[in-house]
Amino acid sequence: MKSIIRIVSAGCVGLGIGVLGVAILPAQTTSAAEAHRAAAKAAAGKDHPGLLAALCPEPSARGAAPARAAAAPAGQRGQAPAAAAPRPAPPREQWHAEPVKVFDNLYWLGQTEYSVWAVTTSAGIIVIDTIFDYSVEDEVVGGMKKLGLDPANIKYVLVSHGHGDHSGGAKFLQDTFHARVLLSPQDWDLLDRSNGTRPARDMVVTDGQKLTLGDTTLTMYITPGHTAGTISTLIPVKDRGTPHVVAEWGGTLIGGLRTPEGFQTYINSAERFRDIVTRAGADVIVSNHTNYDGSKVKLPAVLRRGPNDPNPYVIGKDAVQRYLTVADECAKAGQAELTSSQTSAPPR
Numbered sequence: 292m293k294s295i296i297r298i299v300s301a302g303c304v305g306l307g308i309g310v311l312g313v314a315i316l317p318a319q320t321t322s323a324a325e326a327h328r329a330a331a332k333a334a335a336g337k338d339h340p341g342l343l344a345a346l347c348p349e350p351s352a353r354g355a356a357p358a359r360a361a362a363a364p365a366g367q368r369g370q371a372p373a374a375a376a377p378r379p380a381p382p383r384e385q386w387h388a389e390p391v392k393v394f395d396n397l398y399w400l401g402q403t404e405y406s407v408w409a410v411t412t413s414a415g416i417i418v419i420d421t422i423f424d425y426s427v428e429d430e431v432v433g434g435m436k437k438l439g440l441d442p443a444n445i446k447y448v449l450v451s452h453g454h455g456d457h458s459g460g461a462k463f464l465q466d467t468f469h470a471r472v473l474l475s476p477q478d479w480d481l482l483d484r485s486n487g488t489r490p491a492r493d494m495v496v497t498d499g500q501k502l503t504l505g506d507t508t509l510t511m512y513i514t515p516g517h518t519a520g521t522i523s524t525l526i527p528v529k530d531r532g533t534p535h536v537v538a539e540w541g542g543t544l545i546g547g548l549r550t551p552e553g554f555q556t557y558i559n560s561a562e563r564f565r566d567i568v569t570r571a572g573a574d575v576i577v578s579n580h581t582n583y584d585g586s587k588v589k590l591p592a593v594l595r596r597g598p599n600d601p602n603p604y605v606i607g608k609d610a611v612q613r614y615l616t617v618a619d620e621c622a623k624a625g626q627a628e629l630t631s632s633q634t635s636a637p638p639r
């Protein structure tokens with residue numbers, strides 16, 4: 292039974308928190324898990340359906356393929372783990388997406404399923420996450436040029452965590468533009484253990500550290516749970532001159548060992564970052580996966596936006612905090628089910 296429960300997910304494309312290889316649960320813990328799932332559903336409301344589907348799949352979908360893997364183009368399925376053997380690059384038509392300027396100083400430069408965010412400052416550009424080695428040049432360099440930015444101005448590359456779908460392009464940006472690359476110490480170690488394309492070890496992020504470039508300061512927090520050193524970040528932006536605070540939740544699915552302690556680590560991080568975004572007054576939440584933060588809907592809405600329309604990414608402080616409540620409650624549901632399955636497993 293342990294071999295079924297303790298699934299190790301090395302990359303972003305893993306199992307949702309609620310998906311366990313468990314068929315029968317005692318009624319008491321099932322109801323505890325269901326209560327957490329109901330709380331997650333209430334917190335998601337109409338704002339966060341993608342996150343809810345990924346982290347708290349409907350019972351009918353459980354045991355089936357994770358929702359986001361099913362939604363990904365064929366060429367992107369199963370490509371996330373840094374530890375996975377290198378695969379041939381999928382055809383461009385399966386992953387290419389056009390870049391979008393979302394705020395005055397925040398640009399989306401991703402591919403269909405994955406996001407890169409570029410922050411422009413008075414002294415250069417900070418890139419957050421780098422997608423894959425096969426797509427970084429097309430989407431990040433090509434995307435910047437299409438939007439009138441000069442990729443030679445990339446000064447820093449902040450990698451949220453050491454999975455290949457976010458770190459694979461960092462080496463190219465490091466080698467080509469001599470950008471400084473930042474990861475947590477835990478995820479530099481994770482990259483060292485991988486056999487994917489990875490940058491040379493550079494800057495090490497500590498919890499609460501600030502990264503200032505010109506007139507802009509990001510604040511980075513170590514929020515373990517998806518990986519041991521996942522970084523979540525606060526980004527000040529302006530929308531047609533009006534200031535807003537963007538929060539990026541750097542790792543969404545629970546990762547590593549699926550133990551009660553692993554779930555608790557994720558729960559602690561979600562609750563802590565919820566407190567951080569509350570204090571910061573964050574009114575925008577973004578992800579590095581387009582399914583989770585609604586980017587597949589919001590990016591086209593940004594392009595259609597009229598002169599008097601609100602920015603679709605500005606969802607308000609309450610909705611930002613509820614995003615992290617969804618993560619928190621789904622992790623609690625998964626933890627309740629795991630604890631139940633371990634205590635109810637027959638003796639071996």
Ligand SMILES: [Zn+2]
Pocket residue numbers: 302303304371452454517542
């Ligand atoms: Zn990941």
